[in-house]
Amino acid sequence: MASKLLLTITYLSFSILFGVSVSTTSHHSHPPTTTNYKPNLLVLPVHKDPATGLPWAHVHKRTPMTLVPLLLDLNGNHMWINCQTHYASRTYQAPSCHSTQCSTATTTQTCHTCVGSSLPRPGCHNNTCALMSTNPITKQIVVSELAQDVLAINAAANNGPRLGPTVSDPQFLFSCAPASLVQKGLPNKVEGVVGLGHGPISLPNQLASHFGLQRQFTLCLSRNPTSTGAVLFGDPQKLFGYTNKKFDLSRDLLYTPLTVSPQGEYYMEINSLRINGRSVFPVSPSSSSLLSSSLYSPSGMLGATLISTTAPYMVLHHTIFETFRQVFGKQFPMQGQVNAVAPFGLCYDSKRINNAKPPSVDMVVKVEKSRREVSWSISGDNLMVQARPGVTCLGVVNGGTNPRAAIAIGTRQLEEKVVVFDLVKSRVGLSSSLCSRGRSCSDLFGFANKS
Numbered sequence: 001m002a003s004k005l006l007l008t009i010t011y012l013s014f015s016i017l018f019g020v021s022v023s024t025t026s027h028h029s030h031p032p033t034t035t036n037y038k039p040n041l042l043v044l045p046v047h048k049d050p051a052t053g054l055p056w057a058h059v060h061k062r063t064p065m066t067l068v069p070l071l072l073d074l075n076g077n078h079m080w081i082n083c084q085t086h087y088a089s090r091t092y093q094a095p096s097c098h099s100t101q102c103s104t105a106t107t108t109q110t111c112h113t114c115v116g117s118s119l120p121r122p123g124c125h126n127n128t129c130a131l132m133s134t135n136p137i138t139k140q141i142v143v144s145e146l147a148q149d150v151l152a153i154n155a156a157a158n159n160g161p162r163l164g165p166t167v168s169d170p171q172f173l174f175s176c177a178p179a180s181l182v183q184k185g186l187p188n189k190v191e192g193v194v195g196l197g198h199g200p201i202s203l204p205n206q207l208a209s210h211f212g213l214q215r216q217f218t219l220c221l222s223r224n225p226t227s228t229g230a231v232l233f234g235d236p237q238k239l240f241g242y243t244n245k246k247f248d249l250s251r252d253l254l255y256t257p258l259t260v261s262p263q264g265e266y267y268m269e270i271n272s273l274r275i276n277g278r279s280v281f282p283v284s285p286s287s288s289s290l291l292s293s294s295l296y297s298p299s300g301m302l303g304a305t306l307i308s309t310t311a312p313y314m315v316l317h318h319t320i321f322e323t324f325r326q327v328f329g330k331q332f333p334m335q336g337q338v339n340a341v342a343p344f345g346l347c348y349d350s351k352r353i354n355n356a357k358p359p360s361v362d363m364v365v366k367v368e369k370s371r372r373e374v375s376w377s378i379s380g381d382n383l384m385v386q387a388r389p390g391v392t393c394l395g396v397v398n399g400g401t402n403p404r405a406a407i408a409i410g411t412r413q414l415e416e417k418v419v420v421f422d423l424v425k426s427r428v429g430l431s432s433s434l435c436s437r438g439r440s441c442s443d444l445f446g447f448a449n450k451s
């Protein structure tokens, strides 16, 4: 069974590599489901879209079971899917606006009306529960219908991190959005978004409640679009012990407090941001107005740093970005600089910086239960991006004067690292680059040697 799934994954990697087009929503698979099996760790394989650099995953849903490709949004508060086209399922249900499912999903409990059509279909019923769904790239918001249908996911195999039996939640809640919500900004063929945020019906929360898992999930994103990364739901300790006796991942994790915003988004607090030891944040006293601005919310945290999987690169507030670019530019061979390629602000002739090691960028964070400061470094491939052949750019972009957060860490900075979101202890665990130890997300989860 596991090999059948892996075959699918391999096939998809192959499709991406060679541009074979797959009609993903009509691509049925029939993973056998085990009902009496109680998993303690679930695995969702994750891929990288080569065009946008964003992570996506196939979620098993509906009856008959179908693979639905969805963008992974760390800060999304529920799963939403385009139900207007290709949605066929014998088990689809739309809870009413007076149901307990509706009060679980939303505090507003508004009744949904489908005006466009008199023919009921998934996403289009009257007196169902209305939910707001957001496209995290375009920020478009639409009213959608709360829906309930089967969701299946792989348990981790008993003997390690590989894919084990498929388990299912027959009453998984999500929202059914119109096709217009997927038309812009999302990776090609993606049919919606899977939210990992801290909302009552986000994927981690529903899986934890249904399967009785520990309220933790772990992200490991692959850099290479032909490799597979994963999100693990549950306590990852077992996996870390198993991974490699010589390489104990749990010892490599740096834990810092995790703050969840009222919208369910994940922030960590940084004390400073340094390039080769030089501080670029907090900025000089002249920009203290920036420091006191509401940008540093939630709860007025000074160095609130959003962790995002829908921003391909790190996004900095304009003032921090300008300082960052100046300091970085002075530290790295100026003679190699070439005209910047959008969306980047600092680019180099790849040949001229070939052997030069870019300065290390350190995010200084607070360590749990102590006043000690420790830094989490971003270097090499997590920092530099090949923007086009022969041009390498600093993978940091200017977020303007009104970004969502003063500092947002993007997917590039998270790749080939293990990031644990521990909601029990309100902390986030960050590993150093697996590549520096000759490892990758793909081999950590046993995907590498199967394809």
Ligand SMILES: *[C@@H]1O[C@H](CO)[C@@H](O)[C@H](O)[C@H]1NC(C)=O
Pocket (backbone or CB within 6 Å): 113, 114, 115, 117, 118, 119, 120, 121, 124, 125, 126
């Ligand atoms: C929902 O109600 C509206 C008006 O109240 C009606 O025009 C529409 O046809 C109904 N839709 C469905 C799917 O029953």
